[in-house]
Amino acid sequence: MAYEPVVGLEVHVQLKTVSKMFCGCTTEFGGAPNSHTCPVCLGFPGTLPVLNRRALVEAIRVALAVGCKVSDKVKFHRKNYFYPDLPKDYQISQYDEPLSENGHLKIKTGGGEKTIRIKRVHMEEDAGKLIHEEGGDSSFVDFNRSGMPLLEIVSEPDINSPEEAYQYLTDLKLLLRYLDVSDCDMEKGSLRCDANISIRKKGETGLGTKAEVKNMNSFKAVKSALEFEFERQSKCLETGERIVQETRLWNPDKGITASMRSKEEAHDYRYFPEPDLVPFTLQGDLVDEERKNLPELPEARKGRFIGALGLSGYDAEVLVQDKATADYFEECVKFYNKPKIISNWLMGDVSAYLNSKNLSAGDSKLKPQGLAGLLKEVDSGKISGKMAKDIIIEMLDTGKGAAAIISEKGLSQISDTGELEKFAEETIAENAKTAEDFLKGKDNALMFLVGQVMKKTKGKANPAVVNKILRDKLSKK
Ligand SMILES: [Zn+2]
Structure with a gap:
């Protein structure tokens, strides 16, 4: 032109x-x-x-x-x-x-x-x-x-x-x-x-x-x-x-x-x-008074999210574009000090939910402390990341705490090794060929066995724990 x-x-x-x-x-x-x-x-x-x-x-x-x-x-x-x-x-x-x-x-x-x-x-x-x-x-x-x-x-x-x-x-x-x-x-x-x-x-x-x-x-x-x-x-x-x-x-x-x-x-x-x-x-x-009283403006906030909180430029940019979301994020970091994980949840499941209801982060029934609570449950191994994705929807709908929903629905993940060992032994016995494949060096075979144990526990097993138990048992063969 x-x-x-x-x-x-x-x-x-x-x-x-x-x-x-x-x-x-x-x-x-x-x-x-x-x-x-x-x-x-x-x-x-x-x-x-x-x-x-x-x-x-x-x-x-x-x-x-x-x-x-x-x-x-x-x-x-x-x-x-x-x-x-x-x-x-x-x-x-x-x-x-x-x-x-x-x-x-x-x-x-x-x-x-x-x-x-x-x-x-x-x-x-x-x-x-x-x-x-x-x-x-x-x-x-x-x-x-x-x-x-x-x-x-x-x-x-x-x-x-x-x-x-x-x-x-x-x-x-x-x-x-x-x-x-x-x-x-x-x-x-x-x-x-x-x-x-x-x-x-x-x-x-x-x-x-x-x-x-x-x-x-x-x-x-x-x-x-x-x-x-x-x-x-x-x-x-x-x-x-x-x-x-x-x-x-x-x-x-x-x-x-x-x-x-x-x-x-x-x-x-x-x-x-x-x-x-x-x-x-x-x-x-x-x-001069008003100059001193100016709040942190978007550019400066973005720089701090990258520099002090370790977010990527993209994540920081998306978060500061909405003041309510950025405030929510900062509040959450106070209760759970893993900024990157919080930002992933906010930009993923939480914002998808809020957008679908036309709500701002500030109006959400899920408060920053509640989201932090849920993420701590994942870290402790009580629930899996996948379970958390279901639980968070209920938290967003009702404002209930993660712990309450977990106990109400009997959702907690099985991390009890005794119980899991039993399932692991069963699985190895039922899949002898796959177990052998793993011992011959096929790493994928282990994934399959983990999947079988998950099935037996209806998804409630802690995959990391199952992985470890299976490796231990197979290495002893
Ligand atoms: Zn008037």
Whole structure:
């Protein structure tokens, strides 16, 4: 392909505060329409906004985690435009002096690691929501979302494929989850993404005319919309059609983007400083405090899983991709110090079960201590690895302990050598030819004999013990 896409992403994240950005209304999702409102978020004349300190702190945490320089000044602007879901006819946002600038996010691509620069991270408030009557000609407005605290994270146009866009969003979401500043639930609208895309000939460095694509409600939709736009703009260039700067809406049913309106420029919004929120300077060491309080982030955690716990790069990568699973894993290691074995069980049987029930590791009835208990039973020889695979399903279903299930079902493995010796002698007598084959050097023959003893004990024998007994008895022949 002679062209390459040039993409910048604007991600809106709803912060996880208890109350809205500038008033005391709840941020709880849902509720009867307009029940989570007050004169401030309804834009009544004479009301005054007050900045939510928690929202500011969470914004600073995100800015620091993506390596942005945090400004010591906090200043808000009014972004003026009319829309029926915007009661004040302006949105309080940040403009020429955003909270933070010049960060970056490292993403994994097919060709290795790539750094996507982050232009700015700033705070703003959300608008309400229009609900269009189905089949009718009325629209309703719900202001419950009006004034919700948002963070806008704007990337530089460093993304050069739909896959990179998908990866950037995935890695950014993971980071936000680790910071615990948003539930990042796209279905509830707490994570939204708009994409700016233009194309250029490969090897060129200039930027073409961009289209802004909106209305994508999953990372997959972002990828599909960018694939479509890339094709569309490539065709325009080939046929000599002019690409216009515009906002386009993604239509998931048709799999296309369609022109919505010509794109506004910043000056269309007549930004001016918000007179009701006086600019202020961040006092003392708030930013340094938050820097110190940042949790261990995914990359660092992955490095520790490899370095200190001896996991493979692949295992560590899979575990850190889901914070709940990684937390579960670490908790488990506290009770059973064989990280590799725990990771095998988590990535195998446990995650297969949880995925099938659409559960997170944190919601599992099988607690880390329970999994550790089961693995200890295997180590002690009381049950086989194969038995453990059945027992773990019951533990996941019921939350019962391994020991209880083993005794209830009489499942424990026979490790009593006296009992096993009897079975071994019987087996050798019944399979004289195979026994002879083993003595002549056929190692496979022993496997067969072990299998026969397992059969006699209905799978309850400890295979390692059976193996040893058979070898001892045969060597004496
Ligand atoms: Zn309110």
